[in-house]
Amino acid sequence: xxxxxxxxxxxxxxxxxxxxxxxxxxxxxxxxxxxxxxxxxxxxxxxxxxxxxxxxxxxxxxxxxxxxxxxxxxxxxxxxxxxxxxxxxxxxxxxxxxxxxxxxxxxxxxxxxxxxxx
Numbered sequence: 001x002x003x004x005x006x007x008x009x010x011x012x013x014x015x016x017x018x019x020x021x022x023x024x025x026x027x028x029x030x031x032x033x034x035x036x037x038x039x040x041x042x043x044x045x046x047x048x049x050x051x052x053x054x055x056x057x058x059x060x061x062x063x064x065x066x067x068x069x070x071x072x073x074x075x076x077x078x079x080x081x082x083x084x085x086x087x088x089x090x091x092x093x094x095x096x097x098x099x100x101x102x103x104x105x106x107x108x109x110x111x112x113x114x115x116x117x118x
Contacts, residue, residue, distance in 0.1 A: 002077060002086070004033045005096030008041050014096070015046075015054060028054045031085050033077050035062040038069075057085040079111040089116040 003011045011030060011116045034040045037060060046056050059073035059081065060066070066074060073081055087093045095117050 001028060001030045001032065001034075001101075002082070004077075004099040005035075005039065006041065006103060008032060008046075010098055011044075011096065012042060017098035019049060019054060021052070024053075026053065027087070030056045030087050031059065031077060031081065032055070032056060033059045036060055036064060037067075053080060057081075061064065077111070079114050082094055082111055093117075 001011050002015075015028060018028060024034050030046070032040070032046070037043075037058075040058060043058075052057060054102070057072050059075060059077060061076050063074070074083075075081075086095065095112060097112075
């Protein structure tokens with residue numbers, strides 16, 4: 001999953017639904033982009049949801065100074081970031097993305113195409 005800003009809302013619903021089903025073996029990875037760490041919606045909740053079935057990587061696009069304990073990414077979502085944090089293309093892989101702007105959707109479509117998702 002790739003989400004930007006308030007695009008986390010539909011992803012959060014999906015994550016909750018999968019995690020509450022013990023018999024669901026779906027593996028989920030989320031790449032979540034925000035301008036600054038103060039803009040991360042539901043950050044604490046998402047961190048608490050992390051488990052073997054769900055991982056998250058944040059990226060910040062407009063925060064120049066990062067705290068020493070920041071263990072995520074910095075910059076706009078790009079192809080190397082997608083390759084590093086999301087599963088490889090395959091018959092059992094689905095990539096969902098929700099972005100609040102046309103630019104974000106266009107940019108992600110380009111990177112996902114280059115990586116071989118469609």
